[in-house]
Amino acid sequence: MLTHPTAGRVPRRALMRAGAATLAAAGMPFLARPAQAAGTLTLVLESEVVILDPYATTAAITRTFGYHVWDTLFAMAENGEIRPQMVRDHTASPDGLTWTFTLRDGLKFHDGAPVTAADCVASLNRWMPRDPLGRMLQAVVASIEPRGADSFAIVLKEPFPLLLDVLGKPNAPVPFIIPARIIPSNPSARITEIIGSGPFVFRQDQWRAGDRMVLDRNPNYVPREEPPDFLAGGKRVKLDSLVLRVMPDDGTAASALAAGEVDYVQYLAFDQLSRLERSRSVELMGLTGIHMFQGNFRLNHASGPFADPEVRKVLWHLVDQSSIMQAIGIPARFARPGCPSFWMCDAPLETRAGAEPARYDVALAREMLKRTNYKGEPVVMLEVSASISQTAANVFAQAMKEAGFTVDEQVMDWGTVLARRANKQGWSLFPVYSNGVDMVSPLNHFYIASTCADYPGWSCDARIPTLVDRFAKAGSLPEKRQLADQIQTIAYELVPNLMWGQFSRPAGYRNRMKGLIRSSFPIFWEVSV
CATH class of the missing domain: 3.10.105.10 (Dipeptide-binding Protein; Domain 3)
Known part of the structure; x- marks a missing residue:
């Protein structure tokens, strides 16, 4: 969680124009190791990722995890515009009650299965009751149904001007698209298989609770053609892996950053800022509004x-x-x-x-x-x-x-x-x-x-x-x-x-990192070393 895109500019369309958690570091033992070789970044985020189900919590660390592992139908650009992400085309009927969405070609889950309209429908149905804006949408939905393998329709009881804003909102829980087959029949149960649709793959076999988590580049991910823009646009992964380390406190993380043992620290200890600002190899990212x-x-x-x-x-x-x-x-x-x-x-x-x-x-x-x-x-x-x-x-x-x-x-x-x-x-x-x-x-x-x-x-x-x-x-x-x-x-x-x-709580990163998006959310597509 994490707020860092630079300015408070505001046409954030209806949602931002109109106007999770959150959190602090969870402490675990840390064994200092040098930063990984080129192609891998070692990161210290706000806390350990404890809850992996993206719909089960408003915790921002789960949202950060989610944006790397899953994709969304729509996404927010830096200027607040909501743009298509997994969606190729969408149309609305003249009365504003029937919206039809068609998916982009080449979308696959991490196990190789194609992303289908049925997956989108199942994901939205699971997400809506768990989110305040989702419940607002659910109250005016007459039906959400597939219209073929790659298209689906949302039929409304009354016009809902915020529909695209809700589908592309960045606030947790985010309506990520997950495979219908992994959604539990019990609506209160959490998903247990982490099969994503996004640019990074969660490595269950390398997950060490209290120590580290590994996300590998998804070689089968097809990015959009547009340039990256906050959470929208093409998500081109230029790294082999992200290693998410758990460290005992902010001071330890800052010291590890200065020593080159990690590449990025999401939250820096304030009493470490002046020392880090003097480092020739460390950059700080502070934001406003x-x-x-x-x-x-x-x-x-x-x-x-x-x-x-x-x-x-x-x-x-x-x-x-x-x-x-x-x-x-x-x-x-x-x-x-x-x-x-x-x-x-x-x-x-x-x-x-x-x-x-x-x-x-x-x-x-x-x-x-x-x-x-x-x-x-x-x-x-x-x-x-x-x-x-x-x-x-x-x-x-x-x-x-x-x-x-x-x-x-x-x-x-x-x-x-x-x-x-x-x-x-x-x-x-x-x-x-x-x-x-x-x-x-x-x-x-x-x-x-x-x-x-x-x-x-x-x-x-x-x-x-x-x-x-x-x-x-x-x-x-x-x-x-x-x-x-x-x-x-x-x-x-x-x-x-x-x-x-x-x-504002500045993030710090080694200046060997290039292409880091200035964002309130830690984002590591487009980054190279």
């Missing part, structure tokens, strides 16, 4: 102290974004402190609507808490060990204690947080940071788009889904902005999450 990160505390509304809305409202007065980012050590040039907008600052929908409560005042919070029904029950905070989100949690926990909360800080790796947060009991909040492209709109903001859905945190105000639906159908940017303001005002009352800061 919607390609920055938004840090959040996600609250559990289903149980514990924050099931009480009056207790939740106290928290707005306990988040000091400047202090949190200073504690993390984020240099001023990479920070955008004091941002009150759910939809990111320096972004199309930036707003202060409803943000009056976002004012740090421990004394006021203490008085407010006394007027609630809070009786000292523990606030269980899940923290990722040795991560910047843990530092954010430490600062927040201290303010909470000063206001009168009992705080139980529990430290673990990110995989354990993912498992714990799936249960409605046993936790109160966790800190996380997410790509700006995942937070810039009510349609894709994790904690707004999932309002009143079965999504960890279980926040619900029935007004929000109705307004989000109106937002999706709005025909102009001013109308979208007005609706986004209304949604944010309600969100400040509901408190599904609290923003702890907007910032």
